[in-house]
Structures are given as C-alpha cells and as structure tokens.
Amino acid sequence: MNLSIQDIRYFLAVAREGQLSAAADEQGVTQSALTKAMQRVEREFGLQLFERSVRGVRLTSAGLRVAEQMRRLQAEYADTVLLADEMRARQAGLLRLGVTDTTGGNRMAAVLGPMLAMRPGLRVKMRVDRSDALAAQVQDGTLDLALVPAYEGLPLPAERTKVDSDPLLPLVRVGHPLTRLARPMLKDVAAYGWMLGPEHSFAYRTVEAVYARQGLPAPQVVVEVPFSSEMNLTVLAATDLVTLLPRSLMQLAPAERFTQLPVAALRIPRAVVLLSRPGSAWSPLMETLRGLLLERAKAGD
Known part of the structure; x- marks a missing residue:
C-alpha cells in the first residue's frame, strides 16, 4: 500500500469536519488538495469511502473502518516523531498543544513562558478550539496534549489528568x-x-x-x-x-x-483537565508541562 502520512492526515480531517471547506481551513491547504488526497485513498483501497452530497461528505461503512485504522496509524506515527525529537535533544523538540481559553489568565500561557526559558530549543504549535474537537485531535495524534474544561457526565474520548476546578x-x-x-x-x-x-x-x-x-x-x-x-x-x-x-x-x-x-x-461544576491519548508514552516535554500546570494549580489553592 502506497499512502503518505499527509494523505492520511487529510483523509481524517475531511472525515472529522464533514466539509471540504472546513477541513481545508483546518489543514491550511486548498480544497483541491484534499479532494486529490481523498481520491488517492479511495483508489488505493478500491472502495468508496465517502458519500458526497450538497451538504458535505460523510464516511461510508467501509470508510468508517478505514478511518479507525488510519487514526491508529497517525497516532503511532506521531509517537514515533515525538520519540525521535526527544532522542535528538532532550532540551529541544516540538509540543503540539490545544486550549479553549485565550484570555490573559490562561493556565497554559502562564506555564509556557517558564518552560520556554528552561528549554530554549523548544517549539510549540498551539491550536484553539472546542473541547470536543481538541479531544478528537488528541485521540488521533494531531495534538500531544490539550487543556480543556470537563463537565460532569459529559465524556471526552481521551485520558484525563485533573489540573484544577473551575466552575x-x-x-x-x-x-x-x-x-x-x-x-x-x-x-x-x-x-x-x-x-x-x-x-x-x-x-x-x-x-x-x-x-x-x-x-x-x-x-x-x-x-x-x-x-x-x-x-x-x-x-x-x-x-x-x-x-x-x-x-x-x-x-x-x-x-x-x-x-x-x-x-x-x-x-x-467543571474541572480543568489535561487530555492525552490513552496508552501513549509521555515524553519528557509533556511530563514537564504537566508538572508545571499541577504546581501552578497547587500554588493557587
């Protein structure tokens, strides 16, 4: 099978958003690029994986099974890249983070400054979105961690570390x-x-x-x-x-x-939780970020 990780990423973005325009905005590419990626994937499998309509696109039954496997592939690839980054330099690397809060009192912003000072080679990619959207991106390996609010009785498909309470x-x-x-x-x-x-x-x-x-x-x-x-x-x-x-x-x-x-x-009632992918390895960078968030929350008690 001859599929690139980029094709997999584009395929999953379309599956997640259900609209070519929204997926293109999220990925920062043209709709044409996404269409070609969808066609390559369908051609590779020899199956129709999307149903197309004027309201958007949705996965067929075959597409649902393929998407499940692709999420695993993307997540495993993300873990491999993360491991390679950490092996190259423990003080460098990339953290892909998600938040819902962009105000000045944002917990993530409060700890990123000290962390960047501690690790001058660190690079951070930040995404702002809804809790459910960020949880899905953690689950499929697009993000390493996401700091989101969590409500009682409303599940999020990711592993949680409680950081604070924020009703x-x-x-x-x-x-x-x-x-x-x-x-x-x-x-x-x-x-x-x-x-x-x-x-x-x-x-x-x-x-x-x-x-x-x-x-x-x-x-x-x-x-x-x-x-x-x-x-x-x-x-x-x-x-x-x-x-x-x-x-x-x-x-x-x-x-x-x-x-x-x-x-x-x-x-x-509402908790603030740090989401991670179940079963994934925590890199030293991820562990440092978690420690700083927990220390800040404890200091504020």
Whole structure:
C-alpha cells in the first residue's frame, strides 16, 4: 500500500469536519488538495469511502473502518516523531498543544513562558478550539496534549489528568431585573435570553439539562459565542442577557458592573483537565508541562 502520512492526515480531517471547506481551513491547504488526497485513498483501497452530497461528505461503512485504522496509524506515527525529537535533544523538540481559553489568565500561557526559558530549543504549535474537537485531535495524534474544561457526565474520548476546578457561575449586569428579586429562581431566569455556546457545546448541553430537570423549555440563545471573553462582557453589560463565566475569569467582571445570580442550579461544576491519548508514552516535554500546570494549580489553592 502506497499512502503518505499527509494523505492520511487529510483523509481524517475531511472525515472529522464533514466539509471540504472546513477541513481545508483546518489543514491550511486548498480544497483541491484534499479532494486529490481523498481520491488517492479511495483508489488505493478500491472502495468508496465517502458519500458526497450538497451538504458535505460523510464516511461510508467501509470508510468508517478505514478511518479507525488510519487514526491508529497517525497516532503511532506521531509517537514515533515525538520519540525521535526527544532522542535528538532532550532540551529541544516540538509540543503540539490545544486550549479553549485565550484570555490573559490562561493556565497554559502562564506555564509556557517558564518552560520556554528552561528549554530554549523548544517549539510549540498551539491550536484553539472546542473541547470536543481538541479531544478528537488528541485521540488521533494531531495534538500531544490539550487543556480543556470537563463537565460532569459529559465524556471526552481521551485520558484525563485533573489540573484544577473551575466552575461556571451565572452572571448578569448590575441593575438586571433578576437582581431585584429577593430569591431569583430558575423559572425566573428562563424568561431571559442567554449568551452561551452553540447547541452542541458542553456548556449549552449542561444548561439545557438543568432546565429540563425543572420541566423548563431549552434556553434561548440570543448571542452564540464559542468562548468566554472580555468582548462578551461588554455585550452583557448593555443587555438583559444571562451568561456563564468561569470562576477563574471573574476578575474580568468587576462588582460595579456585574452580579452573580444566586441560583444554585446554574452553578455548573467543571474541572480543568489535561487530555492525552490513552496508552501513549509521555515524553519528557509533556511530563514537564504537566508538572508545571499541577504546581501552578497547587500554588493557587
């Protein structure tokens, strides 16, 4: 069989995204390059591996089996490259990392500076995405590690190392109608729109489950946002929307502008975890990063 690791990477990107345009953006190549890679793989196997439609592409039953094997191949190749990097120079090498948080208080940013100073030959490739997308990239070997939030009862297909706890807290602007109630209830909150992640996001699904347990309809998302940010807070300050903000970012929400809602059901337990591929070897670089993250979390207790 004559397949390149690049063809495998492109094939898996298309399978993961379901859209040529999205996969091309992720890989930084043209749609034509992806199409040719798909054709080479299908020609090599002599099977139709994708179903194509106006809505995108999806794997056939044969494609699903091939993709499973390709993920293993890509992950094994990634381990081999990682090992070679480490053998060439223990102070050098490449770390491919994923994060969901791009704010100034990001835990990963706080430890990367000292780590780069300790290992001047280190190179880092950073990817920002949703938790589920980063978990999939760790699983298939595209990323070495990802630092993501993890919610109770919502699985992530990767091995976890708990770094910290960072619950989500319900937040509104000062003067919001809900703040005039002595004891606002969940049904009171349900009358207002939300600034929240998309329907497939863990945050949305968690709030939806909280509403459902109280017999309430799904939350109405007025402003859909992928991550927490200072821009979100600017919008929140000018509206009657409700949002969830990680406890670690509460310093961005001063008390003169924002108020936490005392609604216990909307205090969402959440851990911050470091994802790695199950069964994969931890390089010295990965172990150093994990140690720095755990030390920082312990110092903050």
